[in-house]
Amino acid sequence: MNPRRTIPAVLAVLLLSSLTLAQQDVPFLESPDSVVEAMLELGQVSDEDVVFDLGSGDGRIVIAAARAGARGVGIEIEADLVELSRTNATEAGVAERVEFIEQDFFESDVSEATVLMMYLWPQVNRRLAPMLVEQLAPGTRVVSHRYKIQGWREERRIKVEGRPIYLYIVPDSPFR
Numbered sequence: 001m002n003p004r005r006t007i008p009a010v011l012a013v014l015l016l017s018s019l020t021l022a023q024q025d026v027p028f029l030e031s032p033d034s035v036v037e038a039m040l041e042l043g044q045v046s047d048e049d050v051v052f053d054l055g056s057g058d059g060r061i062v063i064a065a066a067r068a069g070a071r072g073v074g075i076e077i078e079a080d081l082v083e084l085s086r087t088n089a090t091e092a093g094v095a096e097r098v099e100f101i102e103q104d105f106f107e108s109d110v111s112e113a114t115v116l117m118m119y120l121w122p123q124v125n126r127r128l129a130p131m132l133v134e135q136l137a138p139g140t141r142v143v144s145h146r147y148k149i150q151g152w153r154e155e156r157r158i159k160v161e162g163r164p165i166y167l168y169i170v171p172d173s174p175f176r
């Protein structure tokens, strides 16, 4: 091995992986099953809905929504998690009613959502809020596990396993 070649190559790999990690605004943490069920209930998800999950992890919310008869769309930046979600959806028998898109949610089009789910950090919610106001139709239900969307009026708040879950409804006029 030639160290004059190996060291720059290792540095390049480290730099590339740190750039890749930097894209993930929130790490993967699962919503427990009881929380997923409560989120669907709070959002009154039915077979008429299109349910988006921003940062869909292993696909559990999208798959649960599809099991309730809805169409589900997961936006997830980690390729491995997108792959896992597709496998999980196939195993759950709902693959034809779900779609997993490998994408940065700040660049996504969520205008089709009738229900939008999120389990993200407060500062990420704050950064996403203007995009949601711009894209979501009035009446869209937004359900956020654990963290509020600052400045938005809560429609309801419940607690499951000690975790708050917030419901917002997009009004006719913008929130801000």
Ligand SMILES: C[S@@+](CC[C@H](N)C(=O)[O-])C[C@H]1O[C@@H](n2cnc3c(N)ncnc32)[C@H](O)[C@@H]1O
Residues within 6 Å of the ligand: 023, 024, 025, 026, 027, 028, 029, 030, 031, 053, 054, 055, 056, 057, 058, 060, 061, 075, 076, 077, 078, 081, 103, 104, 105, 106, 118, 119, 120, 145
């Ligand atoms: C806290 S986990 C929530 C997972 C799932 N929604 C749940 O409740 O079980 C946040 C997810 O967002 C993803 N994520 C982080 N930043 C992202 C971004 N900019 N665009 C898309 N997904 C992102 C992470 O990879 C992770 O899977």
